[in-house]
Amino acid sequence: MNRKEAREIALHLVFGMGFRSFSADEVLSDYLDKGIMESVGSDVALYAKELDEKQFQYIRGIVIGIADHLSELDALIEQNARGWSMKRISRITMAVLRLAIYEMQYVEDVPTSVAINEAVNLAKAYETEDTGTFVNGILGAVSRAQGFA
Numbered sequence: 001m002n003r004k005e006a007r008e009i010a011l012h013l014v015f016g017m018g019f020r021s022f023s024a025d026e027v028l029s030d031y032l033d034k035g036i037m038e039s040v041g042s043d044v045a046l047y048a049k050e051l052d053e054k055q056f057q058y059i060r061g062i063v064i065g066i067a068d069h070l071s072e073l074d075a076l077i078e079q080n081a082r083g084w085s086m087k088r089i090s091r092i093t094m095a096v097l098r099l100a101i102y103e104m105q106y107v108e109d110v111p112t113s114v115a116i117n118e119a120v121n122l123a124k125a126y127e128t129e130d131t132g133t134f135v136n137g138i139l140g141a142v143s144r145a146q147g148f149a
Contacts, residue, residue: 006055007099007118010062011126015095017067024067028060066102073098080141092126093135100139104148112148116140 013027051059066073077097078086089097100119103110116139124132142148 001049001051001055003055003058004118005049006051006058007062008122009051010059011092011095011099011122013059013063014066014099015092017063018091018095024064028063061107062099062102065106066098069102069106070098073101076101076142076146077138080138080145082141090127090131093123093131096123096126096135097138100135101142104139104143105146112143116143 017024017027074086074094077089077094081089086094096119099122100115103115103118104112107115116136119139120132120136123135
C-alpha cells in the first residue's frame with residue numbers, strides 16, 4: 001500500500017468521525033482491525049491491500065491529529081471559505097479539507113503542493129469537478145494565509 005492509498009483510507013475514517021461522536025481511537029480500532037480490513041476488502045479493493053506499519057502509523061497520526069486539532073482546522077476552513085456557510089459544505093468535502101490542512105500544517109514529509117493536489121483529486125473522485133476547484137481555492141487561500149511553503 002502506498003501513501004496515496006493510505007491517505008484515502010484516512011479520509012474514510014475522518015469522514016466516519018463526522019457522523020457521530022466517535023473518538024479517533026474507536027474509529028481506528030473499529031476500521032483498521034485486520035479482520036475488518038479483510039472483510040471490507042472483498043467489496044472495496046483499497047481495503048484488500050496489505051497495510052504495513054508505516055502506513056498504519058500515517059493513518060493513525062492523521063486521524064488522531066485531526067481529532068485533536070478539529071476546531072483549529074474548522075476555523076481555518078471557515079475563515080477561507082468566503083461566502084460559504086460551513087453547513088453548506090458536504091461532509092466528505094469537509095473531511096478532505098481537514099485532512100489536507102492537517103497535512104499542510106503538521107505532516108513534515110508532505111509538501112503543501114502535494115497535500116493540495118491530493119485533496120483536489122480526492123474531492124473530484126468523491127464529489128465533482130467543481131468540488132475539486134472549490135477545495136483548491138480554499139486550500140490555496142489557507143496556504144497563503146498561513147505562509148505554508
